Amino acid sequence: MPPMGYRQIAAALRAAIDAGEHPPGSRLPTEAELAAEYDVSRETVRRALAVLKAAGLVTTATSQGTVVARPPVRVRLAHYATAADPDRPGRDLGPWETACAEQGVTSRVEVTGVDRVPAPEQVAELLGLPAGSEVVRRGRRMFAGEDLAQVQESWVPADVAAGTPLERPEKLVGGLYAALTAAGVELAAATEEVAGRGPTAEEQDLLGLPEAGTVLEVWRVTRDRTGRAVEVLHTVSDIRRVARVYEDLPIG
Template sequence: MLQLGQLDRTDDRPPYRQIAALLREAIDLGALAPGEKLPSETALTQHFGVARMTVRHAILELRGEGLVAAEHGRGVFVRAMPPVRRLASDRFARKHRAGSDGKAAFLVEAEKAGYTADVDQLRIFRDKASEGVAERLRLPLGSELVVRERRYLANGRPIEIATSYLPAVIAGGTAIEEPDPGPGGIYARVEEVGHQLTRFTEEVGARMPSPNERKTLELGASVPVLTVVRTAFDAADVAVEVCDTVKVASAYKLEYDFPAR
């Protein structure tokens, strides 16, 4: 049986914040384990001697922090989200996408973390290069691009949205414009048309999500995101893709391995 403290009537914090703090402490200490159900609103109301709305405000605060998630008809559960470890120095290695069963980087990483990985909300279309994308791809402003937008899921839960921009002169008319680009993903197809990948650059940032990103990623109001903008280059140092990703910060560990020179 979960043991929770009582409200401190001398505390300046409103009761709902004190309740949120006590539940947060129970989660941090492991008294409420990942995947475990929180006590019901009725049980919490009786334990703390407060109105049901006070308990609801406390739960909403924890949901906004990404610590718990509500499941319709079942209750509120501690989020069970061990992070996906994103090893930048290995994730685009050719060995992962080689052969008929080659996999894209996200699928490899998510499966290593024990998740069932999936992709949805896929959109593929032609567009004109904006100033920022054109600069990264070293193309004239307004050059035609093939654009792939998608959302990545881990165990059915959205953890990342990504948009890839590729020059139409490279990707146009290839399987990159198909919903399923085939084994190894779009990088395998880029190499098949003669652009062997040799290096990547990444710009990493952190911020609060936009309203549309928050909706797409199903985030609470106080959950931050990581941003990673990657540019892929071939052996001739031609920029062949820009990928703009927005990741749920709590769902990832970014790992970089590089030599000391």
Template sequence: MAGKWKALADRLEREINEGVHPPGAPLPQILDQVAAGAGSKATVSRAYQELEAKGLVTSRRGHGTVVRDRSRVRVPLNRYERVLSPGGARGPWETATADQGLDGRMEVATPAAETLEAPADIARLLGLDPGTEAVRRRRRAMIGSDVIALQDAWYPLDVAQAAGLDRPDKITGGVLGALIGAGLVPAEADEYVTAEEPTPQQAAQLAIGTRVAVLVVDRVTRDRSGRAIELVRVTGAADRLQLVYSPLPLRIRTPRSPRSQPPTGQ
């Protein structure tokens, strides 16, 4: 039988979904809920924990329990096509979010680049032998102060060194310009999308509950010879990202009508 905490959690979830508590608004303090007759401190705390696990609220130091913004960001498949010119002021994330009137930006980690032994799945996607060293560059896709997605970009060591991507600071002119400047011209890319449970670290970084799935998008870019020169892994909250694959060209071969067939020989 569900306890009082479940009834309180259900009521608050309903109020959040109906807009009574909008995104960014703090829920009443636990002691205020107790004083209002919502239950004991343990009851209210358990209800708030349930809401946080479901990704409805997040706990912020100095702000208490705040309703989480779950509005979706459209991420189009062709987000790279419009920015494939080196030295541009905006990258794919900034361009896609600006089109939606959102203040999107990329925040570079410190250090931005590290030389590491590539994990087995990364090595496989890059076509590297197990245990091979590669360069990882880390960034975070932001909207305002919210972290929407984590981005890890991996490069074969010789590619990173040739393009200067192994430096632990931001790349002036962008990664694309650095690759092209080194003669490593992107020619094609594949994307693989999966849904997974977040690790505790991912849940903490994305400020999501433990029951909110994450979308993992692996984008492998190859040069003209077919060699993988970059793997970008984007991990974001599934309830904040909408991957849009539109429009997609459809190559359909239609049978020719009998009248259009050439006459057969006698």
């Protein structure tokens, strides 16, 4: 039988990971051990491991070797819906922190900037505002462990944010929906457009993506009970580290 190719080895290792033979956080055998097991060169093993790394299944570190990655953080739409409830358990946590906590993943959220700006053309259109209308922009970075998992920008009409924590530079306790609710906004509905795409050069560097990496891009518009758009959210996620879950959607 001819020796296995690197894609076959990658498939075999992936099957072993999926079967639980190599649980998250465990180390795979060394390159030398794998080369001996499959009777191939170490270069073939390296190419197989590169396939797994590009798929987000393993990470590599000089001190630890090749480690099986933890599964993506599953962010459910319900994490946002319940954030508007001031009496919910864990109300000090935002949706990202809640999702991570439920899955035993340490997390943090960094605010990268809060300012008043003219609404970009696409944002103004989504908010139903004249081009250039003043909005409050909030930038954030979300980490799973030490890994940057996603970056976000939100835009809120200036009159909605005025005089509230939404226009202050510190992190919002409980997340943006909690802040909107505390400001008296009655949230009613959200629409999300989700797509996968290749990263920009800036996104690739920021998220530490491999050459063939993919990001998950989300545009969300949130409306109040009058139908007014009160927030536009743009999220770019490392598809290896974030999954979005939509549950109990109506059919028919």
